[in-house]
Amino acid sequence: xxNVEQHPSTLSVQEGDSAVIKCTYSDSASNYFPWYKQELGxxxxxxxxxxxNVGEKKDQRIAVTLNKTAKHFSLHITETxxxxxxxxxxxxxxxxxxxxxxxxxxxxxxxxx
Amino acid sequence: NAGVTQTPKFRILKIGQSMTxxxxxxxxxxxMYWYRQDPGMGLKLIxxxxxxxITDKGEVPNGYNVSRSTTEDFxxxxxxxxxxxxxxxxxxxxxRTLQGAANYGYTFGSGTRLxxx
Numbered sequence: 001x002x003n004v005e006q007h008p009s010t011l012s013v014q015e016g017d018s019a020v021i022k023c024t025y026s027d028s029a030s031n032y033f034p035w036y037k038q039e040l041g042x043x044x045x046x047x048x049x050x051x052x053n054v055g056e057k058k059d060q061r062i063a064v065t066l067n068k069t070a071k072h073f074s075l076h077i078t079e080t081x082x083x084x085x086x087x088x089x090x091x092x093x094x095x096x097x098x099x100x101x102x103x104x105x106x107x108x109x110x111x112x113x
Numbered sequence: 114n115a116g117v118t119q120t121p122k123f124r125i126l127k128i129g130q131s132m133t134x135x136x137x138x139x140x141x142x143x144x145m146y147w148y149r150q151d152p153g154m155g156l157k158l159i160x161x162x163x164x165x166x167i168t169d170k171g172e173v174p175n176g177y178n179v180s181r182s183t184t185e186d187f188x189x190x191x192x193x194x195x196x197x198x199x200x201x202x203x204x205x206x207x208x209r210t211l212q213g214a215a216n217y218g219y220t221f222g223s224g225t226r227l228x229x230x
Contacts, residue, residue: 043221103155
């Protein structure tokens with residue numbers, strides 16, 4: 001079925017450290033893996049995504065890796081900064097062509113100066 | 114481009130009142146969505162639309178109605194507001210790829226914070 005488990009639920013790091021958030025999925029047909037960042041009082045924003053034919057994608061300090069065999073994908077943030085503090089979501093992309101995203105509870109990342 | 118614009122930003126309703134949450138996008142996106150987000154929770158899909166004149170229910174449609182008469186606008190109607198509808202409502206849109214499927218890259222509005230008392 002359509003299910004994505006995200007860990008940890010909260011993550012606290014010191015500025016400059018790295019942060020890793022992992023999501024595990026169960027639907028073998030999943031082929032799109034996005035990450036959204038939601039800052040306080042704002043709507044979620046797509047920060048990076050990856051498709052199943054790619055193992056890793058980087059964009060400056062953030063990267064997403066995909067392990068299709070283990071059915072998990074991870075968000076990596078290096079050299080964290082206080083402005084990285086937010087809630088991060090790895091929504092499941094529905095199997096239909098309608099682009100429906102199913103959001104879990106997310107990970108609250110706090111970067112301490 | 115303004116992206117996705119939601120109005121109002123805040124609203125307090127009394128139980129039993131009705132209101133319409135407005136959502137408009139200027140990116141010519143075919144796909145539009147309404148989500149609600151309760152405190153400390155993820156987003157739940159209320160309704161979605163794949164184009165003008167076509168709408169369908171999401172995970173939590175009860176108590177809501179939508180219409181899609183134009184590509185740009187996707188209003189959400191609350192009839193007989195209840196305290197359980199106190200939430201933050203987000204509208205989002207995405208474009209259709211050449212292959213016909215949504216590309217999943219959502220653009221979200223800034224949300225409407227609704228309180229029902």
